[in-house]
Amino acid sequence: MAAAGRALRAALPCGLWGRLAPLPGAPRRGAAHFAFQPDPAPSEYGQTQKMNLFQSITSALDNALAKDPTAVVFGEDVAFGGVFRCTVGLRDKYGKDRVFNTPLCEQGIVGFGIGIAVTGATAIAEIQFADYIFPAFDQIVNEAAKYRYRSGDLFNCGNLTIRAPWGCVGHGALYHSQSPEAFFAHCPGIKVVIPRSPLQAKGLLLSCIEDKNPCIFFEPKILYRAAVEQVPVEPYNIPLSQAEVLQTGSDVTMVAWGTQVHVIKEVATMAQEKLGVSCEVIDLRTILPWDTETVCKSVAKTGRLLISHEAPLTGGFASEISSTVQRREEQQGNTEAAFKTLDALIRSFGFGIYIADFSFNSAILNIHLGCSSASSNFP
Known part of the structure; x- marks a missing residue:
């Protein structure tokens, strides 16, 4: 290991090793970089059962397979339960014609799903990791998203849902750590959804499956086992494109999705206890199309906005939120409206622009995952 470290150091450009070397006193919180706080299940949802996130999936x-006889679930290794066990037992229950493996070809998986959906059946495809979704990019953005428009709605693949494990988990390196939601947020015709918990995951996934638009459902893999809640056994739906205000506040609006929701909730608690700052915490839940009304209304009240996501800041979805908030303020009156309503510059937190920031450096990865310790200075 020492020899490998010396070789890596010699191969790196001057100065870069300092970015990779463990930082003195750096927090090493690993998978427990946040404190998961379960939400109570609404009583109207009926009987509940303790589930982690993968069990809620x-x-x-x-529920979807039982309700819809045309529904099929497919992807790499899903027949034996999947690498994260999200499909365990489903093949035995519903048979090999409805839950089955595919070749290791993401473009083929999504293309196959489009074909199934065009026939009117319900296609639920799994991409084994969100990092692997890029070979299917053309099928998603040029076929699934546009199929109804290019055919004058003669053909429609809206019954397609694409699931993929998403985000950081620690030691994921290059191909198991990415958060690619911003790539798809630029594409009209699809919906992009990211849950924060088991309770949210089940309701949002069922809404995606039943929605008449192709949906991408990213699942925070660090939460598969770390997050446990009482989840209703029977099916239920959570509306898409509707953000949730988890905590009301008056001084700053904080927006996140997926795992980062739990990080900013910790930050909000620290801000209140140590700085006396009252934070309004919002879980965006749906990235495309996102709930501009809830976010803009909150910012109009607090005058400050902080956005946190796991993806790199450059081209990240935080930039879209920032731009929309400022543009919305301008549209309310005049070009100076944003400066009159906003009491401070909008701040965003995410990964840097260097591959090394999230691929090799466990110290920097832990700092990012535990960013609550670095985010207590509000504008």
Whole structure:
């Protein structure tokens, strides 16, 4: 290991090793970089059962397959339960014609799903990691998203849902750590959804499956086992494109999605206890199309906005939120409106622009994942 470290150091450009070397006193919180706080299940949802996030995904798929005889679940290794066990037991229950493996070809998986959906059946495709979704990019943005428009709605593949494990988990390196939601947020015709918890995951996934638009459902893989809640056994829906205000506040609006919701909730608590700052915490939930009204209304009240996501800041979805908030303020009156309403510059937190920031450096990765310790200085 020492020899490998010396070789890597010699191969790196001057100065870059300092970015990779463990930082003195750097927090090493690993998978427990946040404190998951379960939400209570609404009583109207009926009987509940304790589930982690992957079990809630399994429950949602089970409900969907039971309700819709045309629904099929497919992807790499899903027949034996999947690498994260999200489809465990479904093949035995519903048979090999409805839950089955595919070749290791993401473009083929999505293309196959489009074909199934065009026939009127319900296609639920799994991409084994969100990092692997890029070979299917053309099928998603040029076929699935545009199929109804190019055919004058003669053909429609809206019954397609694409699931993929997403985000950081620690030691994921290049191909198991990415958060590619911003790539798809630029594409009209699809919906992009990211849940924060088991309770949210089941309701949002069922809404995606039943929605008449192709949906991409990114699942925070660090939460598969770390997040546990009481989840209703029966099917239920959570509306898409509707953000949720988790905590009301008066001084700053904080927006995140997926795992980062739990990080900013910790930040909000620290801000209140140490700085006396009252934070309004919003889980965006749906990235495309996102709930501009809830966010802009909150910012109009607080005058400050902080956005946190796991993806790199450059071209990240935080930039779209920032731009929209400022543009919305301008549209309310005059070009100076944004400066009159906003009491401070909008701040965003995410990964840097260097591959090394999230691929090799466990110290920097842990700092990012535990960014609550670095985010307590509000504008």
